[in-house]
Amino acid sequence: MPEGHTIHRAARDQHRILVGQKLNVSSPQGRFSKEANLLTGQLCLMVEAFGKHLLYRFKNGHVLHIHLGLFGRIRMRKLPLIEPRGAVRIRLVSNTHVIDINGPTICQILTETDVQRLIDRIGPDVLRSDADPELAFNKINKSKAPIGRLIMDQHVMAGIGNIYRSEILWRQAVHPETPGKEIDRQTFDRIWDDAKALLTLGVKRNAIITVDGIHPSKSRYREQVNIFAKNNCPTCRGAIRRFEISGRKTFVCETCQPLIKQIPRSK
DNA sequence: TTGATTGTTACCGG
DNA sequence: TCCGGTAACAATCA
Numbered sequence: 392m393p394e395g396h397t398i399h400r401a402a403r404d405q406h407r408i409l410v411g412q413k414l415n416v417s418s419p420q421g422r423f424s425k426e427a428n429l430l431t432g433q434l435c436l437m438v439e440a441f442g443k444h445l446l447y448r449f450k451n452g453h454v455l456h457i458h459l460g461l462f463g464r465i466r467m468r469k470l471p472l473i474e475p476r477g478a479v480r481i482r483l484v485s486n487t488h489v490i491d492i493n494g495p496t497i498c499q500i501l502t503e504t505d506v507q508r509l510i511d512r513i514g515p516d517v518l519r520s521d522a523d524p525e526l527a528f529n530k531i532n533k534s535k536a537p538i539g540r541l542i543m544d545q546h547v548m549a550g551i552g553n554i555y556r557s558e559i560l561w562r563q564a565v566h567p568e569t570p571g572k573e574i575d576r577q578t579f580d581r582i583w584d585d586a587k588a589l590l591t592l593g594v595k596r597n598a599i600i601t602v603d604g605i606h607p608s609k610s611r612y613r614e615q616v617n618i619f620a621k622n623n624c625p626t627c628r629g630a631i632r633r634f635e636i637s638g639r640k641t642f643v644c645e646t647c648q649p650l651i652k653q654i655p656r657s658k
Numbered sequence: 659t660t661g662a663t664t665g666t667t668a669c670c671g672g
Numbered sequence: 673t674c675c676g677g678t679a680a681c682a683a684t685c686a
Contacts, residue, residue, distance in 0.1 A: 443665075461665045462683040478683060494683045496666065536675075545666080552664045599664070614664085638677080639665090 403594065406438040408467070408488050409447070415484040419475045423498050427481060429453055430500075435485075442516045442549025444509060446501075447483075453500050455481075456509070460496030467491075514548040517586045518594070524548075524583045531571040531579060538574055539567025539636045542582060550590055554619045557642040558601035559585050561618045566650040567641050573651065618642045 416431040418424045434450035447455040459465070466476070467490045475482065475491060480498055483490040492498065501509070514530070515522035527548035531541050541547050543556045551559065560567050563581045565574070574582075593599050596606070598613035602625075607613035618624060618631050624644035631642050 458666075460682055461663060462681095463665090464683085496682055540676095543665095554664050619664090640663095 409435045409438055409483065409485050409490075411435070412485045417482045417484075419479045419482055423481050426455065426498060426500050430455060440516070441510055441519070442513050442545050443552075444497075444513070446506065452503070454503070454506050456497055456499050456501045456505075457481075457492060457495050458497035459492075460494070463495040464493050465490060466493070513545050516549040517583060518550055518590050524580075527583070528576065528579045531574055534571035536571055537568045537636055538565060538571055538582075539641050541571045542586070543637070543639075548583075548586075551586055553639045553641075554599050554614070554616060555586065555589060555593075555601070557619045558599075558616055559589065561624075561642070561644060561648060562601065564648050566645075566648045567636060567643055568650055618644060 411434070413432055413434050414430065416427045416433075418427040430447075430449060430453060433453065435447060436450055437446075437448040439446050439448075443458060445457040445459075447457070449455070457463075457465075467488055469488055470484075470486075472484065472489055477493050479491045479493055480495060481492045483492075515524060515526050517524075530547045531538065534541060539556055539560060542551050542559065543553065557567070559582060562585055563578070565578060565582065589601055596613075598607040598615070600607060600615045601617055601619075602615045605615045608615055619642050620640075621631055621642065623629065624631055624647055627644065627646045629644055629646045631644055633640055633642050635641060
């Protein structure tokens with residue numbers, strides 16, 4: 392179940408394991424052989440994440456850029472090597488572990504210039520300590536686009552995916568169709584802080600947990616959510632409305648997240 | 659076999 | 673220029 396938080400989680404774990412080691416890099420299906428050849432035998436200096444983008448920095452200046460997209464996933468296990476499972480595009484092997492990356496939409500080598508362009512392109516990442524929420528608020532504050540679109544727009548702020556958007560807005564009692572410019576600073580801060588807290592928890596538990604005080608489910612899907620793909624609101628038991636924003640399913644409890652009407656102009 | 663999916667980008671028209 | 677819609681791509685599972 393890859394998503395923003397999983398990527399950060401992977402970055403953090405792999406950071407510990409890959410950094411300071413020369414990696415054996417291969418492309419079991421041959422699709423990224425060129426990238427693998429450029430990296431194999433190179434010393435890994437750093438692994439970091441910007442939003443949902445993962446960067447592996449190597450001593451020779453090459454940067455491996457991975458984005459998992461909708462279907463990609465990363466698996467890490469201890470040696471010994473086993474047969475690649477599914478469509479493994481690239482395999483990173485240290486002296487203790489193997490990391491298989493399946494189905495990324497992006498798997499490429501970047502130069503430092505490319506990296507800077509990437510970082511400039513995306514908004515502040517709620518999970519990074521160097522993130523400046525001001526940048527996100529300034530964009531939201533000027534936009535009449537719905538907040539449900541804006542908080543998931545990685546150019547505005549980075550890290551939130553489709554499940555978290557419905558969950559965060561429900562938790563903060565904000566209707567997803569509220570225009571960005573009607574979100575005041577205090578409300579924005581609540582959204583930002585909640586996103587940060589939920590994504591941090593997600594990284595820690597490696598599952599999307601948005602219900603307070605609950606642990607990952609033991610079932611196949613470990614997620615624990617309030618309204619995403621649910622029929623009834625856990626608070627008021629009312630029906631959850633589902634509709635699309637930016638072509639993605641969104642969930643809202645119209646009772647607990649009323650759409651605040653514009654204040655009529657006074658004459 | 660079909661449909662759905664925790665994402666992003668390019669492109670086009672208004 | 674900005675905004676919204678659509679297609680394309682990716683892999684897996686029920």
